[in-house]
Amino acid sequence: MGSAQTGRRNKAVVIGGGIAGLLTARVLSEHYGKVVVLDRDVAPAAGVRRRGVPQSFHLHQMLPRGELILEQLFPGFLDDVLRLGAFPLTDAVLNWTNRYGKMLMPGPEQGAFYSRGLVEQVIRRRVESIANVHFDYARTVVDLCATDDRARITGVRSRHSSRPESGTTMSADLVVDASGRSSKLPQWLSVLGYATPPDEVVTSGIGYSTRYYRVPDAKKNALALLVIENDYTAGIPAGGVLKRIEGDVWSVCLSGIGGLYPPTDAAGFDLGLTQLISPAIAEALRDAEPLTTPRGFRIPICVRRHYEQMEQWPAGLLVLGDALSTVDPIYGQGMTVAAIQAENIATCLREQDGPDFERDALRRLQRASYPAWWLSALEDLRWPGVEHTGGRPFRHVGLLHKYFDLAVERMTRQFTGPGAVPDPTFLSYFAMTGLLVAPGVVVNGTMLDALLDGASTEAAQAIREEIRAHGEPISTVLADAVPAGG
Structure with missing residues (x-):
């Protein structure tokens, strides 16, 4: 029993x-x-x-789905972390840079940044x-x-x-x-x-290097998050994040993938920040006091x-x-x-x-x-040397990479230019990565039509060529590509 x-x-x-x-x-x-x-x-x-x-x-950081669950399990969870010094996001501006541009997004109506501890x-x-x-x-x-x-x-x-x-x-x-x-x-x-069955493995070769800084007085209420993504199209595996946590501290992280690990010495760490696709984090840290030396962490495989x-x-x-x-x-x-x-x-x-x-x-x-x-x-599979073995093979990986490229491009454009009004259609990508909605809500024929509507960029052209390469309706292909479960 x-x-x-x-x-x-x-x-x-x-x-x-x-x-x-x-x-x-x-x-x-x-x-x-x-x-x-x-x-x-x-x-x-x-x-x-x-x-x-x-x-x-x-x-x-708990993603939005995780924070909803925590509030259900522990009513008042957000109030608790704020009382212990977590940084409130009510009036914060979140800065996110990728190969398509820079997004300046207002913080949520409620929320906080905090450390794992x-x-x-x-x-x-x-x-x-x-x-x-x-x-x-x-x-x-x-x-x-x-x-x-x-x-x-x-x-x-x-x-x-x-x-x-x-x-x-x-x-x-x-x-x-x-x-x-x-x-x-x-x-x-x-x-x-x-x-036991064989494990499913992704040989990602992930590495971190993290250093803490004291937030300068002039920036204590101005800078909550800087995200600088890597760029597989330019062969730049390094990404960076500056995040405000409790105690007037910035946690700054360099990351690498495919076995290209970021440096863990102070000079190398500083140099690595200047080699990202944007200098924003390096510039923010010019007058910031380091509180720790860089510390590394590596995960060769995900299982x-x-x-x-x-x-x-x-x-x-x-x-x-x-x-x-x-x-x-x-x-x-x-x-x-x-x-x-x-x-x-x-x-x-x-x-x-x-x-x-x-x-x-x-x-x-x-x-x-x-x-x-x-x-x-x-x-991860965008990068050379990363392999997926065991488990059910992923379907239509190349198509999905191009699909998400276009989705990220259209989403990024929602936050550029004066007076831009974000279209909720394209923001569903954020909901998916926040684990609030299933991939099928974002990856489908109707969404693809919306992504392609009026788009003449390189990302749009790439997926149009991919569509022509398939002999069956693209909605059928996308339905086959999206997971229904494990």
């Missing part, structure tokens, strides 16, 4: 106390009598980055206040416990960092692996005799694990977050994907109550998170 069945919701164990684990604990708390979060890190102090999250130094601190405080959620820090899970026939997971074995020689067994009706990209779940399943395809899956076990799939962090999707998956677990717990609960939930998690994987992988 599945763990969602009546009588089996006494206790749940969540492996990992990061964003995915915290959100999972929040949704499980409504369905289980007790929820225990096992985290290998020590209990974090406010403002202290956790050792187990080395990427926390770098840029993070701050958003996690707010979520952790909320989850810690839930009476039936308990945290056990400095504890590493080393194995899963199972019934004799290995058909059901019954708990975990773990050890404390200060007493590694002594193990502890904790029983549970449900175990959720939210331990991130270092997940040991493939090994644990193998020990139990389960064969999507297809547990939902296994012929057998043990009851009492789920997995989500980076332990299930790691999307390219350049596009800022990771925390939002975790929120979407937690939201879907909550839906499954409310709606499903049967023997195949876990397998159904895994399939649902994959479908819900696939658009983010598809969008980021598709964009």
Whole structure:
């Protein structure tokens, strides 16, 4: 019987106390009598980055879809981050430069910019206040416990960092692996005799370099965000972001792809900022005080694990977050994907109550998170050396690249020139990348007609030539190219 069945919701164990684990604990708390979060890190102090999250130094932001979910799970979430110093976006101007021009966009009516540490601190405080959620820090899970026939997971074995020689067994009706990209779940399943499918992999070769700066007094209320995209047409893989966070600080990030990693020394970092397609970030930093040295972070591959395809899956076990799939962090999707998956677990717990609960939930998690994987992988595939292996092959990649080129061009034109009035038709691209709408809302024959209407640019000509190369109606081709799920 599945763990969602009546009588089996006494206790749940969540492996990992990061964003995915915290959100999972929040949704499980409504369905289980007790929820225990096992985290290998020590209990974090406010403002202290956790050792187990080395990427926390770098840029993070919940996308619009993620912030909506957080407000549903934690009413008043935005007020909380603002009280702790997050930068309000009400009167901010957002500056976004790509190969088609510069967009100056007003900030949303409500919203905030913050660091990974701050958003996690707010979520952790909320989850810690839930009476039936308990945290056990400095504890590493080393194995899963199972019934004799290995058909059901019954708990975990773990050890404390200060007493590694002594193990502890904790029983549970449900175990959720939210331990991130270092997940040991493939090994644990193998020990139990389960064969896992081959991973789906994108060899992106992603690299970051991040440095913090004190915001000059003259610019404290003027500059919230500068985004400078890379340009595959010119062979420029470097992109840059300057983002205002709490504490009068700018977080500045250089990124690279295809194994072309940005420099991590101060002189190289400064030089790299001048080699972007726009000098805007370098110019903004001329009178800014560096607070840190540059720090690098590299992700050679992005991995999507297809547990939902296994012929057998043990009851009492789920997995989500980076332990299930790691999307390219350049596009800022990771925390939002975790929120979407937690939201879907909550839906499954409310709606499903049967023997195949876990397998159904895994399939649902994959479908819900696939658009983010598809969008980021598709964009990465523009670059030499990036390959996609395993999983279902992407369809019509060249056509989609040209389609999105035209969509970005038309969107960019909405924000250039005096008195420009943005057309909501073209702004749907933002909604898609913010994971608010499915790709099919943006990629379809009707939208293509709107994108091409009156357009005589190089991007428009490129997709017209692509259309002529296909022997069937382009609406049919686009429907075949857009994912319906994972």
